[in-house]
Amino acid sequence: MVNLIDPTSAAFLLAERRTQPMHVGALQLFEKPEGAGRHYATELYETMSHADDIAPLFLKHPHRSLRTAGQLVWVPDEHFDILHHVRHSALPKPGRIRELFDLCSRLHGQRLGWERPLWESHVIEGLRDGRVAMYTKTHHSLVDGVSAMRLLQSVLTTDPDRRDLPPPWSVRPPEREREPRQVEWTEAPAAALHSAALIAAEAAGLPKALISTLNRSLRNDTSALSLFAPRTIFNQSITGSRRFAAQDWPVERLRAVGKATGTTINDVVMAMCSGALRSYLLDLDALPDTTLVSMVPVGLNAKQADVASAEGGNAVGAVMVQLGTHLADPADRLRAVHTSMKTGKSALAAMSPTQILAMSALGMAPSLLPMLGVNMPHPPFNVIISNVPGPRTTHYFNGARMTGTYPLSIPINGMALNITCASYDGKMCFGLTGCRRTLPSLQRMLTHLDDELAALEKAAGVS
């Protein structure tokens, strides 16, 4: 028996290039439990790599052959070898966060081979502060970024004394996983052709929806879909190597700014990014005169969600947010972001489900468009910024306190930077993933983010 690959997953597999690996990642940091010995990381690695029961999601791999008439299907890995997927790594001295980011950057830049299930997890020792890190990557054809974070969190507990927790790959995803259509090997070619037809249908539907939203955006420049973003250094061809940087700030600080200015925490996140992008581009003498536009995925409400995937994979729409990077004043930028976000969201609410789906496809995978025959003369937006809500309380894995969780996302051709934030335990954790060649000194963005939060606090009178 083989399982057909649904069209969206197939698209993510087919869009993959060496320069554009299509996996999402997460970096989690853990404090050793009290009384843990010198070999705690090794013990954690053993726990992680000795799972008896692996969920089907983590056992299947894509396959195509003459037998399937060249079409993609999921087949179980009959030689599943967990030691290939769960790995033990170490940082060179002095074991700073910098060495950790270097390792994560390298690991995130490597494609997952199709001959095995599309995931990898690394238990990383050698941080000089004694913490243990875990970097996990999962192909976008299996889960999206939000589901990947949720999956990793699903094995955490608020109870510091629980010790019987299985690794994430032993867990069936908590949401109802859509049953993939199972067919006999002999049926696969015909069934797969049906899949291909579905992809074609989606592709054909896309430009039509695009044109109707384009018309809307011509009438209203703060529309949810604005196709007028300036060209920036972010919008060029990328290479396959990655640069990752991450840091967290207390949510309380963001909340105070929001409260004093009548904006949301998410607005403040966007304003921090806006100011940081401005400073970064100013340093490089590459700031455009007009505002940068960010694609921001937003959750759909229950009524709209039925148009999206049942797995939650694509149950999001996308708002195009004008970041106000051309404005010199932090308070002006926060106001600009707030207005653009609000208008975008209400435009989104007024759209038809098909339009939202088309835009969602645009947002989640602009790199798919050329493949589907849609030609985009200008970048539809400059960067992708998303904000994923996470657990609000302290969580543990087998007694080890998680101190932070940082997303690594997917830069794509023409979109060299992705900023994804995840809140956890009173912290807003920023994960910046970029193309190593296109974005020099990406880590400077962390300083700029920090400076911008301070500037916003000052402007809001809460510092």
Added chain:
Amino acid sequence: MVNLIDPTSAAFLLAERRTQPMHVGALQLFEKPEGAGRHYATELYETMSHADDIAPLFLKHPHRSLRTAGQLVWVPDEHFDILHHVRHSALPKPGRIRELFDLCSRLHGQRLGWERPLWESHVIEGLRDGRVAMYTKTHHSLVDGVSAMRLLQSVLTTDPDRRDLPPPWSVRPPEREREPRQVEWTEAPAAALHSAALIAAEAAGLPKALISTLNRSLRNDTSALSLFAPRTIFNQSITGSRRFAAQDWPVERLRAVGKATGTTINDVVMAMCSGALRSYLLDLDALPDTTLVSMVPVGLNAKQADVASAEGGNAVGAVMVQLGTHLADPADRLRAVHTSMKTGKSALAAMSPTQILAMSALGMAPSLLPMLGVNMPHPPFNVIISNVPGPRTTHYFNGARMTGTYPLSIPINGMALNITCASYDGKMCFGLTGCRRTLPSLQRMLTHLDDELAALEKAAGVS
């Protein structure tokens, strides 16, 4: 200006697949110099990564585009970033040789991206015995295995007190490098077509030469080119992940066996491999009734060498050696190897330059044959075993004594195991590189090699 890629290099680039990366590697082990501090590995990494002067070989990368009519050319990397190529890694605890092999296996299984120069070097710390390791990989389109080892050795010295040595990538290869043909961008398409014609000519010449040597092999089953190897577990499709194992034995022990039995050190190396392969296959209940055949590259003499590449890249012929794996007695196996090797070499000497070149191409790159339209119904041989002579005396890099140097080679589709030996400072260093999935427990081969040497010593009466 662009440089044309010669047909052989182009063939190695075009034969590359995710499951079949075409780079050679070397693992070197160094003892810290006396008085070296805790941060010696970091210092070594700094020395390695701060080269001002990079040799052209390490600066060029393959490129093809509309401008070159889709043909491959070498272009200099205009954004050369040495920190992408020279890396600092660490082993997890307990830092045994086992953890080192794990890391090397992983690093060796990753393809080099064509968007950058085709090499990487890792300074590895964390060995519990205090040694520092260096793993270096270089694409086969730049150098062959022998040249790669020579290049790494070219920066070593016998003087433990010298401290001014540059890293290998600052050094022009000692042999006269064939000047690549430089052409203007506008000429590239036409010139590249000429290159393609050369590849076609080589391909066309191949089967003819093959048939004449095939005829010879039909008359003489110990011919240099035997096309009758049994199917074994080594001769199946491979995956992209690798398993590496290495160990060394005193050359003196091998020499003693050779002296007592009238065989060469190389014969003893082959007999060790024969016995180890036999034990390995017996363990898996997969030993064929007939002898395994190994392809063994041998150096051509001066008169013949003019038919091969001026770079030394392919200045070798190949002998097909019947390993005698079906024989139960170690002494019988050594005799079988000795006879087969001798006959093979004399057959090689009697061949025409064209035949030798054809066979050499067969041996070095059997995976190229299907690409060139040559269809091979049976594996022409089962494994590749080569033995590369290295320096006989102790060598140092900036005061650090090299204690061993182990080759990592290229398993290819249908040829899942490659054994390459390099002699150094009185040691015979074995490097075994295999497909991780096809060859379970490859490291057991090390025990088998050790047992076989002891058995040969006993049989020769020198133990």
